Amino acid sequence: MSDTPIYDIENLHLSFPDMAHKPLLGPAPRIEILKGISLTIPRGDVVGIVGGSGSGKSTLGRAMIRLLEPDSGSIRFEGQDITHLGEDALRPLRRRFQMIFQDPMSSLNPRRTVGAIIAGPLRLQGFDRVSQRVDQALDHVGLPRAFRKRYPHELSGGQRQRVGIARAIATEPDFILADEIVSGLDVSSQAQVLNLLEQLVRELGLTLAFISHDLSVIRRLCRHTLVLHLGEVVEYRETAALFEAPQAAYTRELLDAIPLPDLKQVWA
Amino acid sequence: MADGRSQVKRRAGARLWLSATWLGLLVLGAVFAPLIAPQDPLAQDLFGARLPPFWEAGADAAFPLGSDSLGRDVLSRIIHGARIALGVALIAGTLTCLIGSGLGLIAGYFRGWPDMVISRLVDIWMAFPPVLFAILLIAVLGTGLSSIIIAIVVIDWTRFARVIRAEAMSQGAMDYVASAQVAGRKRFSILLAEILPNVLPTIVVLLTLEMGIAVIVEAILSFVNLSISTDQPTWGSMIAEGRLSIHQAWWVLVFPLVTLFLTVLSFSQLGEGLKDHFDPVLR
Numbered sequence: 336m337s338d339t340p341i342y343d344i345e346n347l348h349l350s351f352p353d354m355a356h357k358p359l360l361g362p363a364p365r366i367e368i369l370k371g372i373s374l375t376i377p378r379g380d381v382v383g384i385v386g387g388s389g390s391g392k393s394t395l396g397r398a399m400i401r402l403l404e405p406d407s408g409s410i411r412f413e414g415q416d417i418t419h420l421g422e423d424a425l426r427p428l429r430r431r432f433q434m435i436f437q438d439p440m441s442s443l444n445p446r447r448t449v450g451a452i453i454a455g456p457l458r459l460q461g462f463d464r465v466s467q468r469v470d471q472a473l474d475h476v477g478l479p480r481a482f483r484k485r486y487p488h489e490l491s492g493g494q495r496q497r498v499g500i501a502r503a504i505a506t507e508p509d510f511i512l513a514d515e516i517v518s519g520l521d522v523s524s525q526a527q528v529l530n531l532l533e534q535l536v537r538e539l540g541l542t543l544a545f546i547s548h549d550l551s552v553i554r555r556l557c558r559h560t561l562v563l564h565l566g567e568v569v570e571y572r573e574t575a576a577l578f579e580a581p582q583a584a585y586t587r588e589l590l591d592a593i594p595l596p597d598l599k600q601v602w603a
Numbered sequence: 604m605a606d607g608r609s610q611v612k613r614r615a616g617a618r619l620w621l622s623a624t625w626l627g628l629l630v631l632g633a634v635f636a637p638l639i640a641p642q643d644p645l646a647q648d649l650f651g652a653r654l655p656p657f658w659e660a661g662a663d664a665a666f667p668l669g670s671d672s673l674g675r676d677v678l679s680r681i682i683h684g685a686r687i688a689l690g691v692a693l694i695a696g697t698l699t700c701l702i703g704s705g706l707g708l709i710a711g712y713f714r715g716w717p718d719m720v721i722s723r724l725v726d727i728w729m730a731f732p733p734v735l736f737a738i739l740l741i742a743v744l745g746t747g748l749s750s751i752i753i754a755i756v757v758i759d760w761t762r763f764a765r766v767i768r769a770e771a772m773s774q775g776a777m778d779y780v781a782s783a784q785v786a787g788r789k790r791f792s793i794l795l796a797e798i799l800p801n802v803l804p805t806i807v808v809l810l811t812l813e814m815g816i817a818v819i820v821e822a823i824l825s826f827v828n829l830s831i832s833t834d835q836p837t838w839g840s841m842i843a844e845g846r847l848s849i850h851q852a853w854w855v856l857v858f859p860l861v862t863l864f865l866t867v868l869s870f871s872q873l874g875e876g877l878k879d880h881f882d883p884v885l886r
């Protein structure tokens with residue numbers, strides 16, 4: 336393994352057109368969502384991204400896997416500048432960064448079977464032995480192989496999210512972005528999905544960016560934590576240190592605002 | 604929203620089978636009309652005029668549904684009329700569907716300027732009253748089957764475009780589309796392989812509705828004599844003629860009217876039935 340970080344992001348700016356204030360003629364004014372974000376994610380790291388609603392967590396994540404194109408700054412993926420790459424140039428890279436979505440009902444095409452959903456990225460990326468790989472992915476996430484024939488609506492919420500995970504890991508990516516992937520699940524499925532993710536990170540040597548509102552989840556899962564506030568990085572440090580002694584006022588606010596039963600408790 | 608769907612259990616659907624049976628019979632009748640029809644639909648016989656249907660006194664077994672005031676066989680005319688009705692339904696319905704759905708998909712999925720252009724066009728189109736529009740078009744194009752088909756397509760594509768645009772837009776916002784992009788699928792391929800299958804049930808329902816509408820429009824235009832030459836048997840012209848002799852021979856009006864009604868109803872029920880039966884999300 337080289338020392339090149341998986342992600343090296345520098346002074347990233349991203350804005351959306353503000354349609355609410357669009358003048359009759361001419362372009363809409365733009366709202367800046369990301370205001371100069373810099374961060375480095377080393378290989379094998381698990382980074383938690385926290386921040387208030389609307390702070391730009393999802394926008395940052397979607398820019399990293401180039402679902403969005405930044406205005407300026409740079410995103411380097413394993414040393415390669417992908418900031419402004421076009422869709423055609425990105426396609427061969429797409430195998431290597433994947434995403435797990437928040438709402439599995441929306442992220443799984445309701446008119447495809449589980450097998451077809453997991454096989455989709457494999458086919459598009461030109462993998463061989465697709466069928467075997469689908470079985471492997473299902474094994475990895477602990478779903479019976481017979482589920483290949485099922486449609487998403489025939490699964491429980493937790494099972495659907497496992498399908499989303501299986502699809503993401505099937506192409507053996509280096510990096511996975513997980514955007515609020517447990518917030519729609521009940522507590523016990525949440526725990527199962529998190530355990531699964533922890534195990535996969537270990538077994539597959541994944542690098543993971545984990546966006547969440549839930550600080551207790553971040554604390555348990557992530558080695559580093561990035562705190563975003565209004566599109567700016569407030570703090571980016573080792574999770575343990577950050578929870579122990581938050582530096583920024585905003586981080587302290589976040590930690591205070593979210594009721595944690597016992598901050599000192601050691602997680603099993 | 605999501606989980607409720609799996610709980611909705613639907614029966615295989617009497618309406619699917621009933622409507623499919625009726626339309627199937629009609630298609631068979633239309634295809635084999637010369638073989639099936641008991642009489643020549645155009646043969647006049649003034650001595651055999653206004654024969655009642657078979658169960659009434661004075662009926663002639665060779666004219667099971669009676670004859671009209673020129674002595675033409677009502678059943679044979681209905682069977683031959685099905686050729687025109689179904690032909691118009693099939694061709695006009697399919698063309699309208701292809702054009703309207705295609706534009707709707709493009710507008711809803713790509714948004715931006717294609718959407719601007721298509722949506723403005725739909726707005727302008729909808730400002731015309733459809734009946735006037737149709738009559739105007741026929742006046743310009745001349746009467747005839749192809750004019751009717753063109754008129755239906757030109758007027759009704761907006762029905763598809765509007766609905767399918769909205770549907771494509773909401774499907775396009777779903778995460779499975781973003782997910783396909785993450786997987787490296789090309790944009791146009793996403794439209795065809797991911798979004799279209801999810802919009803297809805709606806398209807099918809609209810298509811069958813449109814076929815019913817086409818049947819009605821053809822009947823109305825023949826009723827007001829704007830359809831094809833008058834010696835061709837059409838349901839609309841039969842209804843128009845039957846209206847004139849309603850007191851002497853009700854059957855000349857009622858049988859084509861019932862046929863028309865059942866056909867239009869069957870088309871609309873067929874679409875819903877197909878959707879219920881074949882859509883995996885509802886099954």
Ligand SMILES: Nc1ncnc2c1ncn2[C@@H]1O[C@H](COP(=O)(O)OP(=O)(O)OP(=O)(O)O)[C@@H](O)[C@H]1O
Nearest residue numbers: 351352368386387388389390391392393394395548
């Ligand atoms: N496509 C878009 N067009 C315009 N504005 C957008 C768009 N997507 C996001 N925004 C705005 O960008 C801001 C940041 O959104 P983002 O989804 O990144 O927040 P977030 O931190 O993920 O919030 P949450 O925790 O609620 O998911 C919000 O104010 C949102 O309104």
Ligand SMILES: [Mg+2]
Nearest residue numbers: 392393394514
């Ligand atoms: Mg978000």
